[in-house]
Amino acid sequence: MSHVLEVRNVAKRFGGVTAVDDVSFCVDEGEILGIIGPNGSGKSTLFNCVLGQLRPTSGEVLVDGRSVTGMRPCDLNRLGVSRTFQLLQVFPQLSVRDNLILAAQEHQGTMLSRLFGRPDAGLTADAEQMISFFGMSHLAGEMAGGLSYGQQKLLDAAMAFMAGPRLVLLDEPAGGVNLTMLGHLKERLKTLNSERKATFVVIEHNMEFVMSLCTRVLVLAEGKILAEGKPAEVRSNPKVIEAYLGH
Amino acid sequence: MKTLLKYAQVALVVLAIAALLAAPLVLKPYGIFVLSQWAVMAIAAVGLNLTLGYAGQISLAQASFVGIGAYTVALLQPFGVPFALAFVAAGLLSFAIGWVLGYPALRVQHHYLAFVTLAFTTLVFLVMRNEEWLTGGIYGISNIKRPIILGWSTVKPVPFYYFALGMLALVTAIVWWLLRSPWGRAFTALRENPIRALSLGIDTRRYTLFAFAFGSALGGLSGAMHAPLVQFIEPTSFGLSLSLTLLLMVIVGGSGYFLGPFVGALVAVIMPEWLRFADGLYLIAYALLVLLLMTFCPSGILGLFGRLANLIETRAASARRQSLSAKLDQKPVSS
Numbered sequence: 201m202s203h204v205l206e207v208r209n210v211a212k213r214f215g216g217v218t219a220v221d222d223v224s225f226c227v228d229e230g231e232i233l234g235i236i237g238p239n240g241s242g243k244s245t246l247f248n249c250v251l252g253q254l255r256p257t258s259g260e261v262l263v264d265g266r267s268v269t270g271m272r273p274c275d276l277n278r279l280g281v282s283r284t285f286q287l288l289q290v291f292p293q294l295s296v297r298d299n300l301i302l303a304a305q306e307h308q309g310t311m312l313s314r315l316f317g318r319p320d321a322g323l324t325a326d327a328e329q330m331i332s333f334f335g336m337s338h339l340a341g342e343m344a345g346g347l348s349y350g351q352q353k354l355l356d357a358a359m360a361f362m363a364g365p366r367l368v369l370l371d372e373p374a375g376g377v378n379l380t381m382l383g384h385l386k387e388r389l390k391t392l393n394s395e396r397k398a399t400f401v402v403i404e405h406n407m408e409f410v411m412s413l414c415t416r417v418l419v420l421a422e423g424k425i426l427a428e429g430k431p432a433e434v435r436s437n438p439k440v441i442e443a444y445l446g447h
Numbered sequence: 448m449k450t451l452l453k454y455a456q457v458a459l460v461v462l463a464i465a466a467l468l469a470a471p472l473v474l475k476p477y478g479i480f481v482l483s484q485w486a487v488m489a490i491a492a493v494g495l496n497l498t499l500g501y502a503g504q505i506s507l508a509q510a511s512f513v514g515i516g517a518y519t520v521a522l523l524q525p526f527g528v529p530f531a532l533a534f535v536a537a538g539l540l541s542f543a544i545g546w547v548l549g550y551p552a553l554r555v556q557h558h559y560l561a562f563v564t565l566a567f568t569t570l571v572f573l574v575m576r577n578e579e580w581l582t583g584g585i586y587g588i589s590n591i592k593r594p595i596i597l598g599w600s601t602v603k604p605v606p607f608y609y610f611a612l613g614m615l616a617l618v619t620a621i622v623w624w625l626l627r628s629p630w631g632r633a634f635t636a637l638r639e640n641p642i643r644a645l646s647l648g649i650d651t652r653r654y655t656l657f658a659f660a661f662g663s664a665l666g667g668l669s670g671a672m673h674a675p676l677v678q679f680i681e682p683t684s685f686g687l688s689l690s691l692t693l694l695l696m697v698i699v700g701g702s703g704y705f706l707g708p709f710v711g712a713l714v715a716v717i718m719p720e721w722l723r724f725a726d727g728l729y730l731i732a733y734a735l736l737v738l739l740l741m742t743f744c745p746s747g748i749l750g751l752f753g754r755l756a757n758l759i760e761t762r763a764a765s766a767r768r769q770s771l772s773a774k775l776d777q778k779p780v781s782s
Contacts, residue, residue, distance in 0.1 A: 251646065277648035289643040291636055293703075302636055305629040306648035311657075314629040321629045359647065 202265030292345025494665025503638025514685030516670025545663020587681025701749030
C-alpha cells in the first residue's frame with residue numbers, strides 16, 4: 201500500500217542558499233498533515249517543489265507511488281493534486297461561478313470537446329453545489345474581484361476542491377481571515393476530509409487552527425525537519441519552542 | 448437595471464447592423480469603400496483582441512499576418528486558384544506561422560514580447576520588400592481581381608461591401624463561439640493569473656499558442672479580404688504603422704470587450720475621414736482625440752460604457768438598501 205504523498209530526500213538550493221535541505225516525509229490517505237515553522241524555514245519552497253512550480257535540486261516526489269518529480273503543475277493537477285496559494289489567487293474578472301467552473305473544466309474531455317461542447321462544460325450544478333457548501337450562494341454571479349478578502353480566501357479554497365482532488369496542499373489558508381470565517385473554513389475542510397476522503401497538507405502560522413485541524417504536525421526550521429508528531433507532542437517539544445522564540 | 452442595460456446594448460447592436468446594411472442607400476462609392484475597409488480591418492482587430500484583450504499576450508505583429516494573408520491571395524490568383532480556397536489557405540498559413548510566433552510568448556511577456564513581435568513585423572516586411580522574385584518587391588502586386596462567388600460578382604463596390612460584411616459576420620460568430628466555450632474562460636485565466644491557471648490543470652502553454660494562432664489566423668483572413676478590396680498591395684502597407692493602428696483599434700475600443708475592436712476600428716478608419724473638413728489639421732485633431740481618450744479612459748470606449756453601467760447599478764443598489772433599511776431594524780449582515 202503506497203502513500204498518497206511521499207517526499208524523498210528533497211533539497212532545493214538557490215545559489216548558495218539551501219532553502220530545503222534533505223526533507224523526507226509521507227502522507228497517508230485521509231490524513232491532515234500540518235507543516236509549521238518560522239518565516240523563511242522553507243515551507244513554501246517545499247510546497248513549490250512538491251507541486252512542480254519549482255524543480256527540486258535533488259530528491260524525489262511520489263504521488264500514489266508514482267514519481268511526479270518535475271512534472272508540470274497542470275499535469276499534476278489533473279492527476280488529482282490541487283493547491284491554494286499563500287497570497288490570494290482568484291480570477292477577479294470572472295464571476296464566482298466561472299472561477300469554480302474554470303477550476304474543473306480541464307479535468308474532462310479534450311481541448312476539442314471543450315471547444316465544441318457546452319459553454320459551462322456541464323459543471324454549473326457542481327459549481328452551485330460547491331458555492332452553497334461554502335455558504336456563498338448569494339455571491340454566485342458576482343465578479344470575484346468584488347468580494348471581500350475573506351470571501352476570496354473561501355473561493356480560493358473552494359476552487360481547490362472543485363475537481364474532486366485526492367490530495368490538497370493549502371498554503372496559509374487562515375492568513376488574514378477573521379475568526380468567524382476561520383471557524384467556517386475549518387468546518388468545511390473537516391467535512392471535505394471525512395466525506396470526500398481528501399488528504400490535506402496545510403502550511404499555517406495560526407497555531408490554534410493547526411492544532412485543532414491537523415492529525416499530525418511536522419516542524420520545519422532552516423530547511424530541515426525539526427520535529428514530527430501529534431499536535432500535542434509537537435506543541436510541548438522544547439526544540440520547537442526554541443526555534444519559534446529564537447535563542 | 449442590469450437587464451435594462453443589456454436590452455439597451457442589444458438594441459444598439461441591432462441598430463448598428465441595420466445602419467451598416469442600409470449604408471449603400473445613402474453613401475457615395477468612396478464612403479462604401481471606407482466602410483468596406485472598416486469591415487476588413489475589424490476582422491484583424493477582432494483577432495488581436497482575442498490574443499491581447501482576452502489571452503493577455505501583446506502582439507505588434509498583427510500587420511504581418513494581414514500582409515501574409517494579402518500576399519497569399521494575390522500570389523495564388525494568377526494560378527487560377529478560386530478565392531474561397533486562397534482565403535482558407537491564407538487563414539491556415541497565418542494560423543501555422545502564428546503558432547510558431549507563440550513560442551517566444553512562452554518565455555517572455557509584456558514589453559519583451561512586444562519587441563519580439565516587433566522584430567517579426569520587421570522581418571516579414573523585409574521579406575516582402577526584398578524577395579522580388581516572389582512578392583514583386585517595392586512595386587508590389589497590382590491588378591488583384593475581386594472574386595465571383597457562386598456566380599455573384601463582387602467586382603462593384605456595393606456587392607464587395609456586403610461580401611466584406613458577411614465575412615466579418617462569419618468571423619464574429621466563430622470568435623463569439625470560441626469565447627463562450629470553456630476556451631474563453633481559460634484565455635481569461637491566462638491573462639489574469641497564469642500561475643494559478645497552471646495549478647488548476649489549465650495547460651497554459653497550449654492555450655498561449657492557440658491564442659496566438661487564432662488571432663494571427665484572423666489577421667490572415669483580414670489580409671485575404673484586403674487584397675481584393677484595394678486591388679493593389681505593396682510592403683509598406685503591412686509595416687509597423689499598421690500593427691500600431693491595429694493595436695490602437697483594440698485599446699481605443701476597449702481591450703477584452705467583445706465589441707471593442709468594432710468600435711476601435713470605426714474610430715481608426717472612419718474618424719480620420721470625418722475630420723477631413725479640418726483640412727491639414729485633421730491628423731492633429733485625431734491625435735489629440737486619442738490622447739484625451741487614453742488619458743481619461745484607459746479602458747477604452749466600451750470601458751467607458753462599463754463604468755457608466757457600474758455607476759447606475761451602484762446608485763440603484765444603494766437606493767434599494769436605503770429603502771430596505773428604513774423598513775427593517777438594521778441587522779448586521781453576515782459575510
